[in-house]
Amino acid sequence: MSSLWQSALNRVLGTDTATTGSDYDGIEFWTEPERAGWLTKQGEYIKTWRRRWFVLKQGKLFWFKESIVNRSSKPRGVIPVSTCLTVKGAEDVLNRQFAFELSTRSDTMYFIADSEKEKEDWINSIGRSIVQHSRSVTDREIVDYDNR
Secondary structure, eight states: OOOOOHHHHHHHHOSSSSSSTGGGGEEESSOOSSSEEEEEEOOOOSSOEEEEEEEEETTEEEEESOOOTTTTOOOOOEGGGGOOEEEEOOOHHTTTTTTTEOOSSSEEEEEEEHHHHHHHHHHHHHHOOOOOOOOTOOOOGGOOOGGO
């Protein structure tokens, strides 16, 4: 099973069979994101920290080198949140203020926000997106209690 980072890289390079690097599942990441802002993320192989602009939209977490994102922008990576299980604070793990982690069954990615509020806002936004795009719940399994 490939790592979360490798999956993100494959999507950007267009080598992932699920999506190609040119269409990103048809998501117009440059307009009306659910959340966008600067985060510092740790690299997969070389464990240096780099500041990147993140955009959360329609179940995908994109990141870019620059904050100006338009139709011709190329994401540096894309994470499908449907593959993620948890998002939670990670100050104690990294010994860094405003840190949080995003985990799948096999991998964990670490991020650092600029403030406690930004950290909590990202955790809440990503958490909502995980629930909305989770593959563990199908449309047939959702019960509408209001219409019973």
